[in-house]
Amino acid sequence: MKRVVLIPVLLLVLVLAGCRLGGDGEVVLGGACAGQVATGITPDSVKVGGIYPLSGPASAYAVVAQGVRAHFEHVNVQGGVDGRRIEFVVRDDAYQPARALEEARRLVLHDRVFALFQTLGTPSTAAVREFAGRRGVPQVFVATGATQWGADGEHPWTIGFQPSYTAEARVYARHLARERPGARVAVLYQNDDFGRDLLEAFRAAVRGTEVSIVATRAYEVTDPSVQGQLANLAASGADVLLNVSTPKFAAQALAADAAMTDWNPLHIVNGVAASPAVLKAVGVAKVQGVVTAGFQKDPGAPEWADDPGVRTYLAAMARHVPEADPRSQQVVFGWAAAQAFVRVLERMPCPSREGVRQAMRSLTEVEIDMLLPGITLSTGPGDGFPIEAMRLARFEGERWVPFGKVIDTRS
Known part of the structure; x- marks a missing residue:
């Protein structure tokens, strides 16, 4: 009996709001935004879904969701986005692409989310992309630097956030070509x-320079360790080690490198594994001088002690997710990406999925509190890369110390 009564009530609400039910029960707008889909968003709320490896070989990235949740709760306490509270629904894919697709279908078809904010990892994001595109569901600021998210004009519903791996590779290549000409890289x-x-972006970036790649070794996410790969790379006689790994394996590689007394390369660790927690797990004395490239502020660094954005971040983390480590760069990443998503919601020309797609692809020098000075978000026709600048940093003491200038990889 209750279901019979609710159906006309629902229809009345939709009519009064200028909406109607479309195929598959989607809410479709009328008026100036006629035909656009508004499932998951009301004048009071917006439901957002995220997919993370809360378990499995990449579970170190689970803390990204903590930063996201803290920022959304911070916004909700302040009244939401244009009066809408953000409901954040998190699913675990265990870093398995097939499971990521399953969870995306669950979020869209069962939970009726407005948008997918972040799928984490290149394989999982790729598995979800076709489904999201077919359903017209925005896949916003995915947590992976794969170049394809910004360069692929055939999938306008999906966009990245962090600098692409191509941009990161260019930063390392330029640094080596300038500071270590003739470097031999493993x-x-x-x-x-x-x-x-x-790897391929770095190979392209060093082409035409005196920097050479003398050895490469791959590992699988199911491997127990990378100690064997490190031994093989050490035998190459390289004087630079480029560590393109997720946190678990990056830590293993750092530890294996430190244990080798007859090999002392410059160790470069890619940004996705450069959280201070990863290096501290190895032992700070063993990782001094390691280099990375980043784009975020370190909330524990003394130079940001009085920074308003950092102070807001630390207070919100303590209030909303006290169990999180606020110095984790993965947590900072989640907060920054969530703030960027809020900026997109604020810029929607219509409160619809189409409005999100338009807003996320037309950003102009948008400032985010936890990004380094000089780094902003910009997208536009033919440019799906929100962040294209980074700054090198060296691990000294117990933290990353930036050096040099911000490098804009577009030039």
């Missing part, structure tokens, strides 16, 4: 789209 990389993307 590369450890994850044997999937993530690892191969950065």
Whole structure:
């Protein structure tokens, strides 16, 4: 009996709001936004779905969701986005592409989310992309630097956030060509789209310079360790080690490198595994001088102690997710990406999925509190890369210390 009564009530609400039910029960707008889909968003709320490896070989990235949740709760306390509270629904894919697709279908078809904010990892994001595109569901600021998210004009519903692996590779290549001409580089990389993307981008970036790649070794995410790969790379006699790994394996590689007394390369660790927690797990005395490239502020660094954005971040983390480590760069990443998503919601020309797609692809020098000075978000026709600048940093003491200038990889 209740279901019979609710149906006309629902229809009345939709009519009064200028909406109607479309195919598959989607809410379709009328008026100036006629035909656009508004499922998952009301004048009071917006439901957003995220997919993360809360378990499995890449579970170190689970903390990204903590930063996201803290920012959304911070916004909700302040009244939401244009009066809409953000409901954040998180699913676990265990870093398995097939499961990521299953969870995406669950979020869209069962939970009726407005948008997918972040799928984490290149394989999982790729598995979800076709489904999201067919359903017209925005896949916003995915947590992977794969170059394809910004360069692929055939999938306008999906967009990245962090600098692409191509941009990151260019930063390392330029640094070596300038500071270590003739460098011989050994590369450890994850044997999937993530690892191969950065490796091939680095290979292209050093072409025409005196920097050479003398050895490469891959690992699988199911491998127990990378100690064997490190031993093989050490035998190459390289004087630079480029560590293209996720946190678990990056830590293993750092530890194996430190244990070798007859090999002392400059160790470059890619940004996705450069959280201070990863290096501290190895032992700070063993990782001094390691280099990375980043784009975020370190909330524990003294130079940001009085920064308003950092102070807001630390207070919100303590209030909303006290169990999180606020110095984790993965947590900072989640917060920054969530803030960027809020900026997109604020800029929607219509409160619809189409409005999100338009807003995320027309950003102009948008400032985010936890990004380094000089780094902003910009997208536009033919440019699906929100962030294209980075700054090198060296691990000194217990933290990353930036050096040099911000490098804009577009020039």
